[in-house]
Amino acid sequence: MTQTAVDSTESLLDVERLRADFPALAQTVNGRPLVYLDNAATTQKPISVIEAVSRFYREDNANVHRAIYQLGERATRAYEGARGKVADLIGAPERSIVFTSGTTEAINLVAYAWGRHNLGPGDEIVITAMEHHSNLVPWQLAARDTGATLRHIPLTDDNLLDLEAARTVIGERTKMVALVHKSNVFGVVNPVAEITALAREVGALVLLDAAQSAPHLRLDVQELDCDFLAFSGHKMMGPTGVGVLYGKPQLLEAMEPFLGGGEMISSVNLTESTWNEIPWKFEAGTPKIAQAVGLGAAIDYLEEVGIDRVTAYLGQLSDHARQVLSAVPGVTLFTPAGGSSVFLFNLEGIHPHDLAQLLDQEGIAVRAGHHCAQPAMAHLGVAATARASFYIYNTFEEIDRLAEGLEQARRFMSG
Ligand SMILES: Cc1ncc(COP(=O)(O)O)c(C=O)c1O
Structure with missing residues (x-):
């Protein structure tokens, strides 16, 4: 800029x-x-982001974490440096930041890696009637596969969350409350502190879909006190193909992996494997290296503005x-x-x-x-x-x- x-x-x-x-x-x-x-669909990209991606491919391109040579070390530094920028942006430790392909994959990660192992018949997942399909369909699938029940907080005539109703929808059976922080249809920032308080009363986890709020508001996951938070790089001037899942480290550590493959393992034999440390346990395969570098540049731009x-x-x-x-x-x-x-x-x-x-x-x-x-x-x-x-x-x-x-x-x- x-x-x-x-x-x-x-x-x-x-x-x-x-x-x-x-x-x-x-x-x-x-x-x-x-x-x-x-x-709200996607933002345009500043030259600094376009240049950062292009520079990475021209000067630093190599696979990350594996290479012993200098180019690979530079690529790893660039990729992990971007993780540091994301962590600083939302007040989180670096090991709690998982790079995904976007908000959609981040929420699916939780719905699979947490949902499939922690939900069962009698349990309830609570969403709202203003969710983007990416914070709705993954939970429909999780409910279908685990026998859990999907419930929702309805909207008022003013197109706001019905907080009175939330008090009855969130109850003893609720295990997960997954809601949009800033709505992509109504532009409202939902009262997540109130909803989180209701979830805490019954010991439920809270996931925030921050796809629209991360580009617009200063977020601090400690202040928000959410368990998971998901957003996309391309809605905040970064490249497509990269997004973020923040998860409380103790939750990420306790979770099973989402996808299996290279990068996410510690050791493998022909019958079984052990997992890498977080966050890499959730980053199977060659990660979104250039895209993450571009997201880092977008965060720099956003912070400068x-x-x-x-x-x-x-x-x-x-x-x-x-x-x-x-x-x-x-x-x-x-x-x-x-x-x-x-x-x-x-x-x-x-x-x-x-x-x-x-x-x-x-x-x-x-x-x-x-x-x-x-x-x-x-x-x-x-x-x-x-x-x-x-x-x-x-x-x-x-x-x-x-x-x-x-x-x-x-x-x-x-x-
Ligand atoms: C509120 C909200 N959640 C989730 C998404 C999905 O984001 P992505 O397609 O980048 O995964 C969007 C995209 O429009 C959104 O606005």
Whole structure:
């Protein structure tokens, strides 16, 4: 990032300077500057991340942990250095950080390696009605395979977690409470302290899906007091193909492996094997080396911008978005008050897919569909919605262009 991208005298980021770090943002679509508003799906990458991955392949590429030669040692240092950056980012010890391919694999790891060995008939897993499918389907499979029961915390009419109901859903039989920290459909940060307190009362574990919160908020796993936390590199300016599972070390140590193969063993004979220490026990095969290095560079970038500034700026953008979007006639906004950086909406008389196509003609990229959260759509009573989601390089003007695009789409459809 350029030194001046953060102006310390103002609360706002110097977004124009910061945008220069993201080559993909400089393009035009149909002759109009690209307005990229699908950041909850994936974020764009700054040059420093692209360069870090490229530099790794050009200068340091070798397999990790096994090589006795200098190149291999450099690759190992780069990979383990990235683990250190992740650990510092969330206030965790390095051995509690497992590199996975993303949030989805991290949650599956827990659902298999913990779930299959610790759940049985009579036990209950509690999720919420606003989960992304990646924190729902793995638990459906775990319940099916173990005879455990899957329960959920319902939503209120305001699209928030129903805390009253949570008090009855979480009970003596609950063994795991797995919930989304910041929702990819409603933009709300869930009251995880309250939910965790309920889980602790009954001795249940807590897993947080931090896919949306890690890019937006400063997270500290000690403060959150969660047992597991999962997030994806590509939603926080890192490369695709790498994500993180944090687990309390004593839990990871007690767990069986997830995948078997190289790297994760201590010794192997033809009938049985013993396991490597954590975190490597959960990193079977050649790991995501270049991707982890890229994630390390993304964390450096995020820290340089300042995560607290990111949170504040996204809050300002969101206040503006709420104002201008709700002023467009025919718009139904599903994002509750307090929801930030993710705006879920429909425009009367237009299917969200058609709307997304019309906006695309104006160079505006928004998501349309169920956003991998079909139970949340069922709660809203719709099959699909449009979604605009922001990140640090989005501007107030881009949100105005979205509102203009919606106005145009409305005029186009009405005739
Ligand atoms: C809240 C939430 N959880 C999980 C995921 C899955 O992440 P990934 O596809 O990177 O594994 C997403 C992705 O959209 C998400 O928004």
